[in-house]
Amino acid sequence: MSAAAEATPTLVEAQTSNLKVRTRDGDNLGHISALMVDKRSGQSTYAVLSLGGFLGLNKSYYPVPFSLLGYDGANDEYVVTIDRRVLEGGPSWANNAPDFNQSYADRVSSYFGTEVTRIA
Numbered sequence: 001m002s003a004a005a006e007a008t009p010t011l012v013e014a015q016t017s018n019l020k021v022r023t024r025d026g027d028n029l030g031h032i033s034a035l036m037v038d039k040r041s042g043q044s045t046y047a048v049l050s051l052g053g054f055l056g057l058n059k060s061y062y063p064v065p066f067s068l069l070g071y072d073g074a075n076d077e078y079v080v081t082i083d084r085r086v087l088e089g090g091p092s093w094a095n096n097a098p099d100f101n102q103s104y105a106d107r108v109s110s111y112f113g114t115e116v117t118r119i120a
Helices: 084-088 102-112
Strands: 011-015 020-023 028-038 044-051 060-065 069-072 077-080
Touching: 060 084, 060 102
Parallel strands: 020 077
Antiparallel strands: 011 028, 020 028, 028 044, 044 060, 069 077
């Protein structure tokens, strides 16, 4: 391995299905479309929430620090512990996902006021 080889990011995306998400008020919010997982620890650091849309069109995606989600075992769903308006005002995309690099992770963590995750 050459000294010029770049380190690979420690954060990888794992696609999910059927992980429902609701607001803390009990409203259906959408689902988790992907989890960003730290390769070293195996811990989920961010969840990418998919909101809105019909038949796969007009969906919006919101990356959220995983620490802002709670799990409701009785209903087998996740609960966003922040206000929906705060979530919808945060970093998001509709068509082209951004490169989830350190700069973007810093932006997400800064917006939500959570600890920054080192991903490179």
